Amino acid sequence: MRTPLIAANWKMNGTGDVLSALGRGIASAAEPLTAVQTILFAPHPYLARVAADVRGLRVEVGAQDVAAEAPGAFTGEVAAEMLVDVGCRWTLVGHSERRTLYGDVDERVAVKVGRALGCGLKVMLCVGETLEEREAGRTAEVVLRQLDAVVDACGVQALVDGAVAYEPVWAIGTGLTATPEQAAEMHAFIRDELTKLGLTDLPILYGGSVKPGNAKDLMTQPHVDGVLVGGASLKLDSLRAID
Ligand code: PGA
Numbered sequence: 001m002r003t004p005l006i007a008a009n010w011k012m013n014g015t016g017d018v019l020s021a022l023g024r025g026i027a028s029a030a031e032p033l034t035a036v037q038t039i040l041f042a043p044h045p046y047l048a049r050v051a052a053d054v055r056g057l058r059v060e061v062g063a064q065d066v067a068a069e070a071p072g073a074f075t076g077e078v079a080a081e082m083l084v085d086v087g088c089r090w091t092l093v094g095h096s097e098r099r100t101l102y103g104d105v106d107e108r109v110a111v112k113v114g115r116a117l118g119c120g121l122k123v124m125l126c127v128g129e130t131l132e133e134r135e136a137g138r139t140a141e142v143v144l145r146q147l148d149a150v151v152d153a154c155g156v157q158a159l160v161d162g163a164v165a166y167e168p169v170w171a172i173g174t175g176l177t178a179t180p181e182q183a184a185e186m187h188a189f190i191r192d193e194l195t196k197l198g199l200t201d202l203p204i205l206y207g208g209s210v211k212p213g214n215a216k217d218l219m220t221q222p223h224v225d226g227v228l229v230g231g232a233s234l235k236l237d238s239l240r241a242i243d
C-alpha cells in the first residue's frame with residue numbers, strides 16, 4: 001500500500017506571511033494524519049521560511065523548478081545545491097507551465113532531473129498531454145515520450161525515490177478536470193510502463209483542477225496515489241478538505 005501524497009503547488013502566489021501561515025496550518029492538520037504525506041511546493045523566496053515552519057512535522061518542502069546547471073554564472077537561476085541548503089527535499093521538474101512558457105523541452109527536463117538527483121533532491125516529474133494531443137489520440141505516446149526522456153538520460157534510478165504527476169495540460173487551472181475514468185486510464189497506463197521498468201511502488205499523482213468536490217472520486221481510482229493541487233492549495237480549508 002503506497003502512502004497517499006497530497007502535494008500543494010503554490011506557483012507564483014502569496015507573500016511570505018500568507019504562505020508561512022498556510023504552511024503551518026497544513027502542517028498542524030497533517031500531523032495526526034500519519035497515513036498521508038504532504039509536500040509543499042513553495043516559491044523560491046519563501047522556501048527557507050516554509051521549511052523552517054514545518055521542520056519536524058510530517059510535511060516536506062519542495063521547489064517548483066531547479067536549474068539545469070551547476071552553480072556558476074547563470075543569472076537568475078537557482079541551483080539544486082541551494083535548494084537543498086534551504087531545506088528542500090523535493091523539486092517539481094517538467095511542470096507544463098515550465099514546458100510551455102519557459103522552454104523546458106524533454107532534454108532539458110532530463111538534465112534538470114539529473115542535477116536534482118545528484119544533489120539529493122527527490123523529483124516529482126510532471127507529465128501530461130495538451131488538448132490537441134489528446135484529441136489527436138496521442139495522449140499515451142506523449143506521456144511515454146516524456147517519461148522515456150528522463151529514464152533514457154538518467155536511468156531508472158532517477159525516479160526510484162520520487163514520484164510522477166500526471167497532469168493533463170488542458171485541466172490545469174482551467175476548471176476542467178479529467179473524469180475519474182480518464183484519470184484511471186492514464187494512471188493504469190503509466191503504472192504499466194513504470195512496472196516494466198521495475199518501479200512498481202512509485203507514487204503516481206493526478207493534477208489539474210483538483211478541488212474538494214472532485215478529489216475523492218479521483219483519489220479512489222486505482223493507481224491514483226495522490227494529488228498535485230494548484231489553485232485549491234492556496235486555501236487552507238480547501239486543502240484540508242482534500243486530505
Ligand atoms: P490547478 O494546478 O490545480 O490550479 O489546476 C495544478 C498544477 O498546475 O499543478
